[in-house]
Amino acid sequence: MSHVFHRQPRHRMPVAVGGDGPWIIDADGRRYLDASGGAAVSCLGHDHPDVVRAIEQQLRQLPYAHTAFFTNEPLEALGEELTAAAPGNLDWAYFVSGGSEAVEAALKLARQYWLERGQSERRRFVARRQSYHGNTLGALAVGGNEWRRRPFEPLLAESHHIAPCYAYREQQADESDADYGRRAADELETALLELGPETVVAFVAETVVGATAGAVPPAPGYFRRIREICDRYGILLILDEVMCGMGRTGTLFACEQEGVVPDMITVAKGLGAGYQPIGALLVSDAIYGAVHDGSGFFQHGHTYMGHASACAGALAVLRSIREPQMLERIGELGASLAQRLHARFDGHPNVGDIRGRGLFRALELVAERDSKTPFPPQRDIPGRVKRAAMEHGLMCYPAGGTIDGRNGAHVLLAPPFIVSDDDLDLIVERLGHALDETVGDD
Secondary structure (H helix, E strand, O other), rough: OOOOOOOOOOOOOOOOOEEOOOOEEEOOOEEEEEHHHHHHHOOOOOOOOHHHHHHHHHHHHHHOHHHOOOOOOOHHHHHHHHHHHHHOOOEEEEEEEOHHHHHHHHHHHHHHHHHHOOOOOOOEEEEEEEEEEEEEOOHHHHOOOOOHHHHHHHHHOEEEEEOOHHHHHHOEEEOHHHHHHHHHHHHHHHHHHHHOHHEEEEEEEEOOOOOOOOEEOOOHHHHHHHHHHHHHHHOEEEOOOOOOOOOOOOOHHHHHHHHHOOEEEEEEHHOOOOOOOOEEEEEEEHHHHHHHOOOOOOOOOOOOOHHHHHHHHHHHHHHHHHHHHHHHHHHHHHHHHHHHHHHHHHOOOOEEEEEEEEEEEEEHHHHHHOOEEEOOHHOOHHHHHHHHHOOOOOEEEEOOOOOOOOEEEEEOOOOOOOOHHHHHHHHHHHHHHHHHOOOOOO
């Protein structure tokens, strides 16, 4: 009998005991092809020798030293290499233990930035519906994942949400991609004028939406327009790349493909690749300078921030991802996966949309394709797809509430960057079996 308080106490899960590239092996010897990287985490598979070696060496040398007393060599090296690879003037890195912590740090630093500048009236954040920024209270407050927010609504700080940039559901039939992107972005300006831009701290958004809506890329020009609005009204732009960053969409940072540089950017999952818990907040020179030249103290911190062995592992991960052939490979594999998904599911009566970038893809599942009618939530399509896929030895990431927090369903795919073409064939084949056994039955 387990004494672990699992996230789903009624559900008995297999025991993972081993990893082999993109595969996880359970205690019964069954092998599961990890087509979602867990939750878009395990980007280098489950037994990368360089990462394991780096962590082992650091553990033998120095596992941990509290950052109130010391810095450490892997922390400094990771900060140098990560900021050197970042766009624009994101020259400063604050290291934490995961994505939610990175977002919390961003929210608190954004507020403190305005305090340092004497603008204490700035207290509001604007974000988007159908977004997800983490499960801590601050991150939940800016997030737009309704079913996650609902039980804790009375505890959440003041945030305001505009429409997502979600072409499959929101773009009008007579609207070009660029026109739709402009219309969606202009909702931010409307919100700022209603709230009073002088009261707003920042706009927070995922560059490519992750688990809540399923690998939704922005429309062309959307983020350039968002950047213009933020600059016009003097608010900060925080991009959340916890799930879509670190090469997942084919460039190290997803915003590189949008031609914009935010004031802050959060990364996590792919930064540690599952080998050690780590996340990072990258900030601009202006924000760092306001604290450095002002109070001289960021009023925030965690016990394990800048953890030496976590930073050593992340440094090995970063160096592997930044190899020229790796990012090129992600682009090629992503295109190959998309081609296979379209070949298998374009005519499927219950697949309404196939979308994403790089090795970050999703299928939106519908009860009726032409009308885009979602399945009734009580059919629990995501849960059934997940169970069926596991029976076929496939890990994928289905989720419900894709449209509005209650209705809609999708399946997210985020396989490791080391998968082969044969692995891609197997992913699509096994996913096809799982869907055929679930979405079409009554």
